[in-house]
Amino acid sequence: MNKQHPVKTIFPALTSMQTAIYLLILIALLSAVGTIIPQGEESRFYIQHYGQYPGTFITLLGLNHLYQVWWYQVLMGFLCLSLLLCSYQRLRRTCNLASTGSLILHLGMVVIIVGATWSLGYAKSVYLEINEGEAAFLKDYGLKEGYLQVKKFKVDYYPDHSPRQYYAHLSLQDYKGGNYEENIAVNHPLEAAGLKIYQTSWSWSMQADVIQDENKQQLSLQNGIAVPLPDNSSLEIKALFIPDYQEDGMGLQTKSPYPNNPRMLATLMKEGQIADMMVLAPGESQNLGGYTIVFQGFAPYTGLTIKEDRGVNMVFTGFALLSLGLLIRYRNLYRRKAA
Numbered sequence: 001m002n003k004q005h006p007v008k009t010i011f012p013a014l015t016s017m018q019t020a021i022y023l024l025i026l027i028a029l030l031s032a033v034g035t036i037i038p039q040g041e042e043s044r045f046y047i048q049h050y051g052q053y054p055g056t057f058i059t060l061l062g063l064n065h066l067y068q069v070w071w072y073q074v075l076m077g078f079l080c081l082s083l084l085l086c087s088y089q090r091l092r093r094t095c096n097l098a099s100t101g102s103l104i105l106h107l108g109m110v111v112i113i114v115g116a117t118w119s120l121g122y123a124k125s126v127y128l129e130i131n132e133g134e135a136a137f138l139k140d141y142g143l144k145e146g147y148l149q150v151k152k153f154k155v156d157y158y159p160d161h162s163p164r165q166y167y168a169h170l171s172l173q174d175y176k177g178g179n180y181e182e183n184i185a186v187n188h189p190l191e192a193a194g195l196k197i198y199q200t201s202w203s204w205s206m207q208a209d210v211i212q213d214e215n216k217q218q219l220s221l222q223n224g225i226a227v228p229l230p231d232n233s234s235l236e237i238k239a240l241f242i243p244d245y246q247e248d249g250m251g252l253q254t255k256s257p258y259p260n261n262p263r264m265l266a267t268l269m270k271e272g273q274i275a276d277m278m279v280l281a282p283g284e285s286q287n288l289g290g291y292t293i294v295f296q297g298f299a300p301y302t303g304l305t306i307k308e309d310r311g312v313n314m315v316f317t318g319f320a321l322l323s324l325g326l327l328i329r330y331r332n333l334y335r336r337k338a339a
Contacts, residue, residue, distance in 0.1 A: 014085050019082050023079040024079060026075065030072060067120040068122070076113060080114065084106060087102050087107070107321055108323070111321060114318075115311040117311070118309075118310060125305065125307050127200065133150065135149035143308065145174065146173060146175030149171040150170060165186060166202050169181075170304075195307070203300070204243070205299055207221075208237075210292075215231065217230050221238075221239035235269065237288075242254050252265060252279065263279050266288055280295040283295065
C-alpha cells in the first residue's frame with residue numbers, strides 16, 4: 001500500500017477555503033482568551049489569581065504571552081499560507097482581472113494579520129519621566145542604545161491659568177546611529193528611527209537634602225508623591241510645590257502657575273498620618289520631625305510615552321492592498337455585468 005507524502009496530504013487542505021475559515025475562527029477564539037488573561041505577568045501571578053492547576057496550565061501553554069508563543073505563530077503562519085494558496089489556486093484556474101484582485105485582496109489580509117500579530121506580540125510602549133535639563137538612557141527601559149534629553153520644557157496657559165499646551169525640546173542621541181532634535185507637544189510627537197515619542201504629562205520635581213546626625217541623603221521629590229526615608233521604613237516625606245507662594249488666612253495658596261515666588265511644602269508622614277510639616281524657600285533649611293530638610297532647587301519634569309511598533313505600518317500597507325484588491329475585483333465584476 002503506497003503512502004502519500006505528507007506534503008501531498010497537507011497541501012490540498014491548505015488550499016481549501018474551509019480550512020482558512022476554521023483557522024480564522026480558532027485564532028479569533030484564542031485571541032479572545034489572550035484579551036481576558038493578563039499578558040506578560042510572572043508565573044506566581046496566575047497561580048495567585050486563578051489557582052494552582054489553572055495557573056500552571058496557563059503558563060505551560062504560554063497563554064501568559066500568547067502572541068509570542070510558537071504554536072500561536074505557527075497557526076498564524078498556516079492561516080496566511082492558506083489564504084495565499086487559495087487565491088493562487090483560483091488564479092491558476094481562472095486567470096483574469098477579478099482573480100488578480102482576489103489575490104491582492106488576500107495578500108492584504110495576510111499583511112494585516114502579520115502586522116497585527118507583530119503589534120500584539122512585539123510592540124513596546126514605555127513611560128518615563130525626565131526633569132528639564134536631564135537625560136534618560138533608553139536601554140534601561142528595554143529599548144536600543146541611546147539617550148533622550150529634555151533640553152527645555154514649557155507650559156502655555158490660558159488667561160484663567162489653566163494649561164493650554166505643553167512643549168518639550170527633545171534631543172535623541174546615538175539611537176541606531178542617528179541624532180534627532182525636535183520640539184514636541186501634545187498630539188505632536190517626535191518620530192525617529194521607528195520610535196514615536198509623545199508628550200503625556202508634566203509636573204514639578206524638587207531636590208532636597210535630608211540630614212540626620214552626620215547622615216545626608218539627596219532626594220528627588222515629585223510633586224505630591226510620598227517617598228520613603230532611606231533610613232526609616234515607617235516614615236515618608238511628601239512634597240508639594242507652590243510656584244507663586246501667597247499666605248493668607250485661607251491657607252497656603254499660589255497666585256499664579258509661574259514660579260515667581262516658589263516654596264516647597266514638606267510633610268513627614270508616619271503610617272499614612274501627618275507627623276510634621278514645614279514650608280521652605282529655595283536654599284532654606286528647617287527641622288522636620290528630627291530631620292534637617294534643605295530645599296536645594298526645583299525643575300519641571302515631563303512624562304513621555306515612547307512607542308516602538310513596526311506592525312502599524314504593516315497594517316496600513318495591508319489595508320491599502322486590501323482596498324486595491326477590492327477595487328480591482330468588484331470594478332471588473334461591475335463591468336462584466338454592465339456588458
